[in-house]
Amino acid sequence: MDAREADYAHFVRTRSPALLRSAYLLTGDQHLAEDLVQEALARTHRAWGRLERPEHAEAYCRKVMYHAQVSFWRRPKVAEVLPAEFAPDERRGADDPAEAAVERLLLRRALLTLSAKQRAVIVLRFFEDRTEVEAAQLLGVSVSTVKTQTARALDRLRTVLPEARMLREAGGR
Amino acid sequence: MSDALRDSLRDLADQVEPADLYDGAVRRSRRIARREAAVGTAAAVVVLAALGSGLWRLPHGSGASSPAAAPSPSATAEPSWAASVQQHPLPSMAAPSRTTGKTRPPHRGNRPQPSATTATPLSRIITDLPGHAFYRAGGTVVKLSPADGRTRTVLTGTTSAVGISPDGDHLAYVADGALMVGPAAPGRPAQPVATGVTASDQAPAWSPTGDRLLVTLAGPGVLDLASREITPLPEGLTAGQHFRWSGDGNKLVYATSGCGLGVAGSEDQSGTAVPVLGDTQVADNPDGLAACKATSVDATGERVTVPLQTTGEDAVGTDTADAVVDTATGDLVRLPVPGSVVGAVFDADGNLLVRTRDDDDVTKLSLFGPDNTLKVQATEPASVRGFDLIAYTR
Numbered sequence: 057m058d059a060r061e062a063d064y065a066h067f068v069r070t071r072s073p074a075l076l077r078s079a080y081l082l083t084g085d086q087h088l089a090e091d092l093v094q095e096a097l098a099r100t101h102r103a104w105g106r107l108e109r110p111e112h113a114e115a116y117c118r119k120v121m122y123h124a125q126v127s128f129w130r131r132p133k134v135a136e137v138l139p140a141e142f143a144p145d146e147r148r149g150a151d152d153p154a155e156a157a158v159e160r161l162l163l164r165r166a167l168l169t170l171s172a173k174q175r176a177v178i179v180l181r182f183f184e185d186r187t188e189v190e191a192a193q194l195l196g197v198s199v200s201t202v203k204t205q206t207a208r209a210l211d212r213l214r215t216v217l218p219e220a221r222m223l224r225e226a227g228g229r
Numbered sequence: 230m231s232d233a234l235r236d237s238l239r240d241l242a243d244q245v246e247p248a249d250l251y252d253g254a255v256r257r258s259r260r261i262a263r264r265e266a267a268v269g270t271a272a273a274v275v276v277l278a279a280l281g282s283g284l285w286r287l288p289h290g291s292g293a294s295s296p297a298a299a300p301s302p303s304a305t306a307e308p309s310w311a312a313s314v315q316q317h318p319l320p321s322m323a324a325p326s327r328t329t330g331k332t333r334p335p336h337r338g339n340r341p342q343p344s345a346t347t348a349t350p351l352s353r354i355i356t357d358l359p360g361h362a363f364y365r366a367g368g369t370v371v372k373l374s375p376a377d378g379r380t381r382t383v384l385t386g387t388t389s390a391v392g393i394s395p396d397g398d399h400l401a402y403v404a405d406g407a408l409m410v411g412p413a414a415p416g417r418p419a420q421p422v423a424t425g426v427t428a429s430d431q432a433p434a435w436s437p438t439g440d441r442l443l444v445t446l447a448g449p450g451v452l453d454l455a456s457r458e459i460t461p462l463p464e465g466l467t468a469g470q471h472f473r474w475s476g477d478g479n480k481l482v483y484a485t486s487g488c489g490l491g492v493a494g495s496e497d498q499s500g501t502a503v504p505v506l507g508d509t510q511v512a513d514n515p516d517g518l519a520a521c522k523a524t525s526v527d528a529t530g531e532r533v534t535v536p537l538q539t540t541g542e543d544a545v546g547t548d549t550a551d552a553v554v555d556t557a558t559g560d561l562v563r564l565p566v567p568g569s570v571v572g573a574v575f576d577a578d579g580n581l582l583v584r585t586r587d588d589d590d591v592t593k594l595s596l597f598g599p600d601n602t603l604k605v606q607a608t609e610p611a612s613v614r615g616f617d618l619i620a621y622t623r
Binding site for chain 2: 058059062065068069072076077078079080081084089090093094095097098099100101102103105106120123156158160163164166177178182183185196221
């Protein structure tokens, strides 16, 4: 393995965990997340020679990953979810130690009801803590599109998760 | 702020299991490379069936021009960027299949072709490879001369894009805003010939006759090395980047800000967009292909080498191309070579040098002549392993 390939291997092994976390939110599925990150890493491998610094590689890889997921010419791959799965869970209560797990499950399913672009802006804004400008640059859209998609995504999440505490204060920066 | 949503997203993201994606990513990268190498056009399929049929024709005798290794005193500034090459008329570049108007031809689709035929070379001996190949790694540029088997370092420590003259004897680069031109030989110093030059969006691009350089100052312009006069490109071309000359000097191919390509003739005030690449319409660009740089152009401007990218990417880093694009249709030209293409470059005479790497990490050089004959295909010397191919010259 030459030095360039060793650098790439180091990049993959150090940055894959973070990339997988974002990809899991984008796809809602372990295997689809791995597939998405692997696609982005493969494209990054192709471009490795022209990515002069590690931070360029990560930025490039994330950009490819988000584009692969939201590009309209590719059919986004996400875990399937049925509307019936949103039936309220009557067993859930404030003191239930399983509440966090239930909310996690509901949030995952709610995210999957969003469009690919809406899900991407939610992940970028509220998980990666990107500014609207950064999110717009990464997705290749205007800032106003990011604002619009964020508002619509939050509205949608509030609709499908009307009682979720996490959404009561959500608004954006 | 929505800290609760942030916490919930983090909590949800924690559910993903770690995975070692290295091997899979490398395998997929190679598949992508093979697919890109296999992507082609109907015209290219004809090439496979009958090399030299004319559909992939490069003009014969374009080497009839006499590139000036040294600045020519006769090449004084004229109002056209092509003025110097107009003094050296070349054989006709007419090509029947060429679309010269601004009407977009129908896109034939960048779909992999079923055939995987490769051409048979006339020689498999590396010393039969004429000319010189230039490679770069970091700030170091080396010159491989296959005929004598030598690899010489001709430039070190540069952070600028580097332009190699068509005869392989000179190079140009930018240092601290100064355009430096010097011999492509070890230990031979370069001299400043202009100031206020930037190279991030435009490597110094030599004219086919070697007496002019297309560079970017406030905007792109052509520097006459003898008179030091600079002729700005027409206003309609100033938004272009990474301009490269065709071998006959009659065309410029360049990249647009949207990672598409454009072509301009020597008398044109603006360019014509190359279809497909950089197009965000799914019907026209189903694979999301883009080219943020042109790196070399064939003899007539019909084909250009580019680092193939996808829409939404930026032009960064190397000048190493891995695809050949038909400038009339935007289709990728299928190269009848084995393995993955990791470098491709035209010289001013219309020869195409293709660098490939196979699954066993063996790198080969394939040289196609202007008549489309595969002249040489041989294993590349180990001395340039780890370097990127940037130019091929006489």
